Amino acid sequence: QQQVKQSPQSLIVQKGGIPIINCAYENTAFDYFPWYQQFPGKGPALLIAIRPDVSEKKEGRFTISFNKSAKQFSLHIMDSQPGDSATYFCAAFYSGGYQKVTFGTGTKLQVIP
């Protein structure tokens, strides 16, 4: 049962563009929504995270937008660079218990010069 649906599966943008990756969740108990960035041959690295009490969070060029009523959240990468080319995973879990983190299926982003 896929509790976090992520789209698109892959994305190609030009340098300077703003790729947007979307995720939708089902479990209303989820209260922590991190995004991970994974380069080939490396482990997923925490990029940015949000809790549902805010609608937006920015860290550098990365922004999470959160829509609690729609149970959706998205990652925006401003002024994307070739170095941002990686696979991005959204995730969700209930932080009050033992974190059984549910991951999205991943989006492979390619930023072309």
Next chain:
Amino acid sequence: DTAVSQTPKYLVTQMGNDKSIKCEQNLGHDTMYWYKQDSKKFLKIMFSYNNKELIINETVPNRFSPKSPDKAHLNLHINSLELGDSAVYFCASSQAGRAVYFGPGTRLTVL
């Protein structure tokens, strides 16, 4: 100053063999995990330990046996390896209510 480390990075072995992967975290976290990432990049949790106690055990063949000697270590032993076990295995850790941090992964290839 590695946060979550695991060894070996690569593991190539024959079907039927037994192998182990070791993991250590120096973040002081109380929860550790094993995740499996398949060829399609899907990340699936296998096990989770909190303070050395098993708390999450997904539907994983009993050929996989985790062991946590202390809060900072979580090892994974796999018996009678099968072709379908080929994947990248990630160790991870977290502190209650906070994000999970991953190790660099162990790429297991079963021939």
